[in-house]
Amino acid sequence: MPDLSIDCAGIKSPNPFWLASAPPANSAGQVQRAFDAGWGGAVWKTLGQPIQNVSSRFGAVNVRGVQAAGFNNIELITDRSLEINFAEITDTKKKYPKNAVVVSLMVETRDEWKDIIKRSIDTGADGLELNFGCPHGMCERGMGSAVGQEPRVNQEITSWAVEFSTIPVLVKLTPNVAEIVPHGLAARRGGAHGVSLINTIKSIIGVDIDRLVLEPRVAGLSTNGGYCGAAVKPIALHMVAQLARHKDFGIPISGIGGVSNWRDALEFILLGSTSVQVCTEVMLRGFRIVEDMIDGLEEYMRTHNFNTVAEMVGKAVPSYSEWGDLDLNYETIAKIDPDKCIGCHLCVTACMDGAHQCIHPQGSPMALKLGLKPPPTNGHGPPPAGDRVPLVDESECVGCNLCQIVCPVAGCISMVQVENGFPSATWNQHVTKGLELRPKKGAH
Ligand SMILES: Cc1cc2nc3c(=O)[nH]c(=O)nc-3n(C[C@H](O)[C@H](O)[C@H](O)COP(=O)(O)O)c2cc1C
Numbered sequence: 001m002p003d004l005s006i007d008c009a010g011i012k013s014p015n016p017f018w019l020a021s022a023p024p025a026n027s028a029g030q031v032q033r034a035f036d037a038g039w040g041g042a043v044w045k046t047l048g049q050p051i052q053n054v055s056s057r058f059g060a061v062n063v064r065g066v067q068a069a070g071f072n073n074i075e076l077i078t079d080r081s082l083e084i085n086f087a088e089i090t091d092t093k094k095k096y097p098k099n100a101v102v103v104s105l106m107v108e109t110r111d112e113w114k115d116i117i118k119r120s121i122d123t124g125a126d127g128l129e130l131n132f133g134c135p136h137g138m139c140e141r142g143m144g145s146a147v148g149q150e151p152r153v154n155q156e157i158t159s160w161a162v163e164f165s166t167i168p169v170l171v172k173l174t175p176n177v178a179e180i181v182p183h184g185l186a187a188r189r190g191g192a193h194g195v196s197l198i199n200t201i202k203s204i205i206g207v208d209i210d211r212l213v214l215e216p217r218v219a220g221l222s223t224n225g226g227y228c229g230a231a232v233k234p235i236a237l238h239m240v241a242q243l244a245r246h247k248d249f250g251i252p253i254s255g256i257g258g259v260s261n262w263r264d265a266l267e268f269i270l271l272g273s274t275s276v277q278v279c280t281e282v283m284l285r286g287f288r289i290v291e292d293m294i295d296g297l298e299e300y301m302r303t304h305n306f307n308t309v310a311e312m313v314g315k316a317v318p319s320y321s322e323w324g325d326l327d328l329n330y331e332t333i334a335k336i337d338p339d340k341c342i343g344c345h346l347c348v349t350a351c352m353d354g355a356h357q358c359i360h361p362q363g364s365p366m367a368l369k370l371g372l373k374p375p376p377t378n379g380h381g382p383p384p385a386g387d388r389v390p391l392v393d394e395s396e397c398v399g400c401n402l403c404q405i406v407c408p409v410a411g412c413i414s415m416v417q418v419e420n421g422f423p424s425a426t427w428n429q430h431v432t433k434g435l436e437l438r439p440k441k442g443a444h
């Protein structure tokens with residue numbers, strides 16, 4: 001049996017899946033039900049001076065039939081009293097000693113940090129997470145992303161927290177910066193034991209085009225909020241990987257942003273995260289998604305011969321290189337499997353209008369002019385789409401992947417490597433050593 005347990009910056013949990021600091025981790029009732037469902041840890045909804053939230057506070061983008069592909073909120077930190085929160089955290093930690101309970105914090109002055117950290121530690125919590133990421137409301141009051149965007153302030157407040165804390169300190173970073181590395185390094189200089197990222201991305205989710213007001217609407221106004229959910233995963237992966245590959249970083253990462261299933265979580269792990277936090281997908285689908293996440297990760301580890309999560313952390317980081325070090329002589333082309341094709345021609349349109357005009361319908365003037373022939377079938381009767389299977393002009397295909405991306409049939413279009421006889425040559429090698437590049441395609 002693979003061992004899913006982790007130790008993230010000294011915070012131990014039975015598996016890498018943690019609830020992110022957000023509505024699902026707002027109360028003992030929720031966190032305890034989440035632990036019963038299988039979540040390894042939870043970062044409690046951020047504590048600070050309790051606030052008043054607005055009514056109407058979430059929004060979502062639906063993309064071609066997918067509901068809430070991106071999600072947005074203008075909610076602030078906890079609106080419950082510190083006394084209630086601390087009592088509930090204490091109760092939760094007592095009842096669930098093996099699960100990781102991390103307290104997320106956001107206050108202003110050094111004295112406030114000292115006080116709230118002491119009270120958090122008294123609950124028996126396993127770690128602290130400093131919320132330097134909230135991009136709305138709190139930053140207008142000089143907290144949240146206002147701290148995360150200023151490396152000097154980040155470093156200073158982190159160093160206070162580390163000074164006052166006897167338990168591990170994670171710094172939660174904001175993605176609302178040009179480059180994440182200076183901010184991760186600032187947290188490290190401040191003594192952070194690890195970082196969590198990403199918090200939400202500053203956003204306007206949409207406009208009510210009848211009322212002419214931004215959404216989500218609060219009376220006649222709205223404000224910018226924080227974007228999260230499946231749509232933000234690529235941004236989060238990039239920021240996690242940027243830190244993981246930086247030679248001077250080297251502290252554990254808790255990855256967050258758009259995780260919907262075990263595969264997403266695994267991608268964060270392979271790019272350097274030790275634990276993975278989830279908010280939006282739990283808000284949309286509930287705590288039970290963790291059952292599939294545990295099963296999926298276990299199965300992956302079994303089939304890929306990994307015994308521990310630690311063995312997988314950062315395994316894909318070495319493959320992240322600069323563009324100038326990519327092999328310009330590596331060449332792929334699209335191959336259509338005629339036995340899978342349903343003849344929808346989505347690939348034809350995509351290649352024709354959005355790529356390099358090299359997929360042609362059978363019988364079209366170009367197919368006839370080029371003498372393109374349908375690829376051989378598997379011999380078990382005619383291909384299901386018959387003469388609707390389109391034809392790829394391989395001499396012009398630049399291997400951009402667009403047709404594969406739009407094809408609705410899994411495995412129907414494969415990108416296949418071409419042996420073109422040119423040894424590997426990168427742009428940097430071309431410039432510095434004069435290595436020869438293969439002739440360009442599709443540039444006429
Ligand atoms: C409604 C809502 C409230 C949130 N509140 C907090 C918070 O109090 N503290 C915090 O650090 N992050 C908060 N977040 C950010 C999440 O913890 C997380 O970083 C972000 O949503 C990205 O993860 P996801 O794509 O899985 O949602 C909140 C997010 C949402 C959607």
Ligand code: SF4
Pocket residue numbers: 333334350351355356357358359392396397398399400401402403404
């Ligand atoms: S890989 Fe790109 S260029 Fe090649 S056939 Fe597909 S869409 Fe066209």
Ligand code: SF4
Pocket residue numbers: 336340341342343344345346347348388389390406407408409412413
């Ligand atoms: S998109 Fe896929 S299924 Fe549709 S015609 Fe092209 S190859 Fe066939």
